[in-house]
Amino acid sequence: MLAPDEFYLDDPPTHLQQGDICAGVPILLLPPSEELILIRDSRKQRMDQLAAGLVELTRERAVGDAFDGTPEYVAIAAERIWAMLMTPTCDLDGLSVWAVWPLYGVEGAGADVERALQAPSHPTLFRLPHTNDFPASYIDVTDFRSIGKEHFQLKDRIASVTREAQHELTERFLRASGRPWGYGPGETVQPLARYETGKYRCARCNLYGVTVSEISLKPGEQFPVCDNCKKINKSAQWYPVTKHKKS
Numbered sequence: 032m033l034a035p036d037e038f039y040l041d042d043p044p045t046h047l048q049q050g051d052i053c054a055g056v057p058i059l060l061l062p063p064s065e066e067l068i069l070i071r072d073s074r075k076q077r078m079d080q081l082a083a084g085l086v087e088l089t090r091e092r093a094v095g096d097a098f099d100g101t102p103e104y105v106a107i108a109a110e111r112i113w114a115m116l117m118t119p120t121c122d123l124d125g126l127s128v129w130a131v132w133p134l135y136g137v138e139g140a141g142a143d144v145e146r147a148l149q150a151p152s153h154p155t156l157f158r159l160p161h162t163n164d165f166p167a168s169y170i171d172v173t174d175f176r177s178i179g180k181e182h183f184q185l186k187d188r189i190a191s192v193t194r195e196a197q198h199e200l201t202e203r204f205l206r207a208s209g210r211p212w213g214y215g216p217g218e219t220v221q222p223l224a225r226y227e228t229g230k231y232r233c234a235r236c237n238l239y240g241v242t243v244s245e246i247s248l249k250p251g252e253q254f255p256v257c258d259n260c261k262k263i264n265k266s267a268q269w270y271p272v273t274k275h276k277k278s
């Protein structure tokens with residue numbers, strides 16, 4: 032993990048760049064219920080423009096024309112919090128929608144999160160170095176949100192990060208979003224897909240200087256632990272081996 036002086040820039044540039052952190056970025060939270068609450072006028076008609084004034088909130092299923100091909104205004108919760116710009120610097124000018132990672136405080140996040148953040152390289156959680164002015168926080172690199180560029184402005188910037196930090200964040204994101212998939216120990220073997228052979232190899236073994244574990248299993252059996260991965264306290268990732276074929 033980079034030290035604070037390796038992570039944050041002392042002298043941020045005069046433009047926005049990837050990794051910048053702004054305060055007050057609106058993050059939208061969808062309601063827990065499946066049904067949305069529509070914002071309509073006082074006669075329950077859809078509005079072309081939402082303006083301040085009297086409106087009526089109505090359940091989506093209480094009107095007959097909800098989402099019939101036209102966007103609706105709906106009631107959702109929002110919070111304004113710190114967020115980090117994820118969109119690469121070179122793409123900022125050409126896009127009107129940018130991606131950000133919401134920042135969450137470590138304090139009050141719960142024991143599970145605190146434990147996960149102790150791992151030097153958690154698959155998805157990334158701890159940001161804290162300083163005297165910057166409380167301990169973290170992001171989940173798979174939890175990114177789209178915002179309009181007008182909601183992330185230079186005047187709201189509270190920190191910029193170094194190129195090394197940008198690189199580390201990008202690496203972590205790529206690893207989290209593109210990591211190989213595999214069955215874990217205890218999962219049940221499913222019926223074979225068209226080109227599967229019933230043989231499985233451990234994807235995690237590929238990362239290390241060991242002979243990759245290979246097993247044969249029948250549908251209904253359970254995936255075992257991987258002997259190699261067990262030695263380093265890691266979990267197996269059994270992926271199906273398919274027939275050798277032209278794709």
Ligand SMILES: [Zn+2]
Binds near residue numbers: 235259
């Ligand atoms: Zn393994």
